[in-house]
Amino acid sequence: MSTASHIEIKPSVLYVGTPVMLISTENADGSTNLSPASSYWSLGQMLVLGLLADGQTAANLTQRPGLTVNFPHPKLWQHVEAIADTTGATPVSAAKAARYVHEKDKFGCLGLTPQASELVTPPRVQECALQFEAMVRRTTSGVGDYLMVEAEVLRVYASPEIVVPGTNHVNPQAWEPTIYSFRHYFGLGTEHGFRPTSDTAALTAFSPVP
Numbered sequence: 001m002s003t004a005s006h007i008e009i010k011p012s013v014l015y016v017g018t019p020v021m022l023i024s025t026e027n028a029d030g031s032t033n034l035s036p037a038s039s040y041w042s043l044g045q046m047l048v049l050g051l052l053a054d055g056q057t058a059a060n061l062t063q064r065p066g067l068t069v070n071f072p073h074p075k076l077w078q079h080v081e082a083i084a085d086t087t088g089a090t091p092v093s094a095a096k097a098a099r100y101v102h103e104k105d106k107f108g109c110l111g112l113t114p115q116a117s118e119l120v121t122p123p124r125v126q127e128c129a130l131q132f133e134a135m136v137r138r139t140t141s142g143v144g145d146y147l148m149v150e151a152e153v154l155r156v157y158a159s160p161e162i163v164v165p166g167t168n169h170v171n172p173q174a175w176e177p178t179i180y181s182f183r184h185y186f187g188l189g190t191e192h193g194f195r196p197t198s199d200t201a202a203l204t205a206f207s208p209v210p
């Protein structure tokens, strides 16, 4: 395809489709903060999160390294929205003042259930089928107003219905993350293919999409 077939655009965001997560962290007084986020990548057991520097999640993780990362099913998107315009930070930063309000009880607002963690202090979100407990290993200030957080995943929890019985493999036919694409929430669409190295290739009823 030649570049002449494309037009130049200036989108306000570059959220091309990343998983939605609910990150729980520990406030200075021992209470829990919870934040929706989607800037995420992982390699091996490490994950890297992109966090706005003025948020409570960023502040907590520079002081107290334990966190949980919880992946909601798309049907829970309205719960995510219920805390989308809140911050645990007080005062609310000037950059956020027009839209965000301070909320101390994010879990109450979210309408989902805290579930005790085993290796870190902040709780998990019970209704999320996939949950990580993790520990920050390094934080790095970005060139913009954000913080890069590198965290080691210490333990992964999965609801039995998304696990291939008797294995450590998440069944991609049963698991569905919420995908954040240009500020819209999606589930997964049709499967288009898989890697030969997939742990679960034998399970798939895949037939190539033309």
Ligand SMILES: Cc1cc2nc3c(=O)[nH]c(=O)nc-3n(C[C@H](O)[C@H](O)[C@H](O)COP(=O)(O)O)c2cc1C
Residues within 6 Å of the ligand: 020, 033, 034, 035, 036, 037, 038, 039, 040, 050, 051, 052, 053, 054, 055, 056, 057, 058, 080, 081, 084, 085, 086, 087, 088, 089, 100, 180
């Ligand atoms: C779907 C969704 C994805 C978001 N992704 C991020 C993100 O990746 N990083 C980030 O810092 N904020 C992200 N935000 C915005 C934060 O949730 C928001 O800044 C919030 O106020 C942070 O809360 P806190 O200050 O209590 O940490 C996202 C919000 C939504 C609704």
